[in-house]
Amino acid sequence: MFNAVIDAPFGKVGIRLEGEAVREIVYLPESTRNIAPDTPLARQAVEQIERYFERASAKFELPLADVGTAFQRRVWQAICEIPPGIVLTYGQLAKQVGSAPRAVGQACGANFFPIVIPCHRVVGSGGIGGFAHHGGDGFFRNVKRWLLTHEGVPYA
Numbered sequence: 661m662f663n664a665v666i667d668a669p670f671g672k673v674g675i676r677l678e679g680e681a682v683r684e685i686v687y688l689p690e691s692t693r694n695i696a697p698d699t700p701l702a703r704q705a706v707e708q709i710e711r712y713f714e715r716a717s718a719k720f721e722l723p724l725a726d727v728g729t730a731f732q733r734r735v736w737q738a739i740c741e742i743p744p745g746i747v748l749t750y751g752q753l754a755k756q757v758g759s760a761p762r763a764v765g766q767a768c769g770a771n772f773f774p775i776v777i778p779c780h781r782v783v784g785s786g787g788i789g790g791f792a793h794h795g796g797d798g799f800f801r802n803v804k805r806w807l808l809t810h811e812g813v814p815y816a
Contacts, residue, residue, distance in 0.1 A: 662686075663702040665695040669713060670806040671799070673775070675705045681725040684772045685709075687803050709775055716744045716811040720776045727772050731759070735767035742781040744811040749785045765789070780807040 662674040665688065672688040675697075682705055697703040704722065711718040728736065738757050742748055750761035750768070757764065768779040780803075783789045788804060808814070 662695050663699060664697040664706050665692055666706050666709065667694065668709075669810075670803045673709055675702055675709075677701055677705075678725050681723040682773065682776070683725045683727070685774055685776060687774065687800065689799060712775060713810075722776060724773055724776065728767075728770065731757075731763070732767040732770055735759075735764055736771060736773075736777045736779075739768070739771075739777055739779055739782060742778065744778075744781075745813060747781050747783045747808070747813055749783055750789065751785055753782055761785075775807070778807075780804045781811075781813075783808075 661676070663677045664675040666673050666675075668687075670687070671690045672692045672694070674684075674686040674688050674692070674695075675682065676684040676686070677699060680701065682701070685705075697706050701723070708718065708720050708722060712720070734757055735753065738753055748756075750764045754761045754764045764782070768782050771777050771779045774780070788801065788808070
C-alpha cells in the first residue's frame with residue numbers, strides 16, 4: 661500500500677508513489693509499522709521529509725503526481741508560496757486566488773501532499789482551523805499544531 665512509512669515527531673508519515681511521481685503523503689498514527697523505502701524516489705521523499713523535520717526551512721524538490729482540479733492546483737500553488745513561519749487565513753488566501761474561504765478550505769483538505777504543499781500554514785480567522793478535512797481536536801489537529809510550532813508559529 662505504501663512505498664515508505666517513516667517515523668515523525670507526531671506519529672508516522674506514509675508515502676505512496678505512482679510511476680515516477682509521488683502520488684500521496686499521509687499522516688498515520690504511531691501504531692503504523694514502518695516500511696523501508698522501496699524505490700529511489702521513495703528514498704528521496706523520505707530524505708526530504710526527514711530534512712524538513714530537522715529544519716523547517718528545508719525545500720522540497722519532488723515530482724508530484726498530476727492530481728486535483730484546476731482550482732485545487734491553483735490553491736496549492738498559492739500555499740507553496742507561503743514561507744515557513746508565516747500563516748495566512750483561509751480568507752486571505754481566498755482573496756489571493758479570487759475565491760471564497762470555504763472553497764479554499766476544501767482545497768486545503770484535499771491536499772494529496774501535506775508537508776510538501778504546506779496547507780498547515782493556512783488557518784482560520786479565529787484560530788488554528790481544521791486540518792485534512794478533520795475539525796475538532798484530535799490527531800490531525802495535533803499534527804497541524806506540531807508543524808506550526810516547528811516553524812515557529814505556536815498554536816494552542
